[in-house]
Amino acid sequence: MTEKKETPILKPLRDVGIVGYGAYIPRYRLPAREVARVWKSGTGGLSIEEKAVAGLDEDVITMSIEAARNALARASIDPTEIRAVWVGSESHPYAVKPTSTVVAESIGATPHTQAADWEFACKAGTEAMQAAIGFVGSDMADYAMAIGMDTAQGRPGDPLEYTAGAGGAAFLLGPAEMSLATIEGSYSYATDTPDFFRRAEEKYPVHGERFTGEPAYFKHITSAAQALMEALNCSPSDFQHVIFHQPNTKFPKRVAKQLGFTMDQIETGLLVPKIGNVYAGSSLVGLTAVLDVAEPEERILLVSYGSGAGSDAMSLRTKALLPERRGLAPRTHDYISRRTEIDYATYARYHGKIAMK
Amino acid sequence: MEISRHWRLKRQRYALIGEVCPHCKKKIFPPRDICPECSEDARTLYQFSGRGEVYSYTTVFQAPAGYEEHAPYTVALVKLEEGPMLTAQLTDLGDEPVEVGMPVEMVTRKLRSDGEKGMLVYSYKFRPRFKEAVR
Ligand SMILES: [Zn+2]
Numbered sequence: 315m316t317e318k319k320e321t322p323i324l325k326p327l328r329d330v331g332i333v334g335y336g337a338y339i340p341r342y343r344l345p346a347r348e349v350a351r352v353w354k355s356g357t358g359g360l361s362i363e364e365k366a367v368a369g370l371d372e373d374v375i376t377m378s379i380e381a382a383r384n385a386l387a388r389a390s391i392d393p394t395e396i397r398a399v400w401v402g403s404e405s406h407p408y409a410v411k412p413t414s415t416v417v418a419e420s421i422g423a424t425p426h427t428q429a430a431d432w433e434f435a436c437k438a439g440t441e442a443m444q445a446a447i448g449f450v451g452s453d454m455a456d457y458a459m460a461i462g463m464d465t466a467q468g469r470p471g472d473p474l475e476y477t478a479g480a481g482g483a484a485f486l487l488g489p490a491e492m493s494l495a496t497i498e499g500s501y502s503y504a505t506d507t508p509d510f511f512r513r514a515e516e517k518y519p520v521h522g523e524r525f526t527g528e529p530a531y532f533k534h535i536t537s538a539a540q541a542l543m544e545a546l547n548c549s550p551s552d553f554q555h556v557i558f559h560q561p562n563t564k565f566p567k568r569v570a571k572q573l574g575f576t577m578d579q580i581e582t583g584l585l586v587p588k589i590g591n592v593y594a595g596s597s598l599v600g601l602t603a604v605l606d607v608a609e610p611e612e613r614i615l616l617v618s619y620g621s622g623a624g625s626d627a628m629s630l631r632t633k634a635l636l637p638e639r640r641g642l643a644p645r646t647h648d649y650i651s652r653r654t655e656i657d658y659a660t661y662a663r664y665h666g667k668i669a670m671k
Numbered sequence: 672m673e674i675s676r677h678w679r680l681k682r683q684r685y686a687l688i689g690e691v692c693p694h695c696k697k698k699i700f701p702p703r704d705i706c707p708e709c710s711e712d713a714r715t716l717y718q719f720s721g722r723g724e725v726y727s728y729t730t731v732f733q734a735p736a737g738y739e740e741h742a743p744y745t746v747a748l749v750k751l752e753e754g755p756m757l758t759a760q761l762t763d764l765g766d767e768p769v770e771v772g773m774p775v776e777m778v779t780r781k782l783r784s785d786g787e788k789g790m791l792v793y794s795y796k797f798r799p800r801f802k803e804a805v806r
Pocket of ligand 1: 692693694695697707708710
């Protein structure tokens with residue numbers, strides 16, 4: 315037996331940062347009270363106000379394109395320098411045919427680039443980001459685009475239907491010296507935990523009821539966050555902002571409290587009451603809202619969660635370039651306030667829940 | 672429409688890439704390799720800004736095959752700020768009325784699918800100008 319090793323924090327050879335970021339949230343909103351009106355005659359607890367819903371001509375491809383263009387505008391680099399376009403989602407439009415090649419083509423990154431789709435429930439986006447940190451950090455590439463985007467679906471009448479929303483964010487990773495925020499370190503924690511799944515041919519997922527809480531969401535997020543903070547020798551009070559995966563309003567608030575963070579620290583990045591749970595985009599779009607307002611030299615902790623199950627934790631430090639660049643693309647709250655309310659019938663039509671022909 | 676045609680058109684459709692005439696500097700969309708102004712060879716690629724305004728518009732209620740699920744929708748003649756005029760669907764209209772002269776911007780959206788099992792076709796559409804990014 316060897317001695318217990320230190321926490322295996324992920325640290326690349328060269329320092330890496332976010333050189334550009336961009337959000338996308340579609341225009342349409344389905345209020346939770348509207349779902350309740352249809353299924354529960356207006357009764358029952360509502361965990362969010364409303365969720366963002368994709369339009370008829372939107373999907374993970376089109377939404378990723380807009381977020382990537384926003385990230386590119388803020389980075390102000392030539393897209394032919396991008397060596398990877400990676401899209402994490404559980405709602406890729408094709409079963410076979412990558413989302414990422416269409417996105418790469420649309421932003422002008424082809425053909426000298428990697429392109430791949432990532433899957434790991436709600437942490438597919440941060441997983442792509444971890445890989446992009448490694449790709450840039452090893453000097454294999456100067457720039458890599460990592461995207462987390464979803465148009466999540468719940469079975470009609472299922473509790474998920476109140477919260478499963480649409481949106482996400484794109485991050486262009488690059489050399490730390492050009493970045494708007496540097497990555498101080500990251501850590502990943504994964505186990506085989508069957509809390510939520512969807513078989514290949516099924517349209518809607520199955521969730522493990524109460525099993526989704528303690529051994530899944532809370533266990534993985536607290537383990538990842540604590541390991542990273544320990545390795546970086548810091549504590550919750552060292553961070554100005556913290557963003558957790560947000561499947562509802564309750565879970566991120568509770569996990570924040572468990573770890574010793576205050577409500578002030580999670581407030582800026584907590585978007586779930588206004589846009590719903592955007593799955594692979596959930597914690598990442600929260601991070602864009604924080605980057606929209608953070609001052610230079612602030613520290614941010616991001617912890618994702620994906621069912622199945624795992625968490626990626628990242629510590630970031632904002633840089634002087636951030637305030638100069640963020641105005642080059644629409645801010646996350648611009649998307650949130652661009653809002654058109656729809657009723658359940660319109661929602662059902664947008665999502666093919668009514669059979670037509 | 673065959674797959675090969677979708678493939679050939681992808682750059683102009685996804686990203687509004689046209690041409691600029693190296694002789695008289697005219698911006699050309701869609702690309703046609705010959706300048707409509709001076710008839711010289713024009714093959715230099717040009718990335719349009721995507722900004723323009725509605726020149727005229729109409730609403731389509733009886734959609735052609737492949738577009739039925741989107742009907743009714745608005746089709747507009749959009750005059751790009753670089754000069755060319757093109758026909759495109761308007762999207763994300765919300766409750767805003769469409770008006771001639773309305774500032775719009777390009778977005779890449781799903782245009783249609785070649786049936787249930789066919790390819791998804793993505794292309795440019797235009798939406799009300801979102802917000803001028805502040806420089
Ligand atoms: Zn000419």
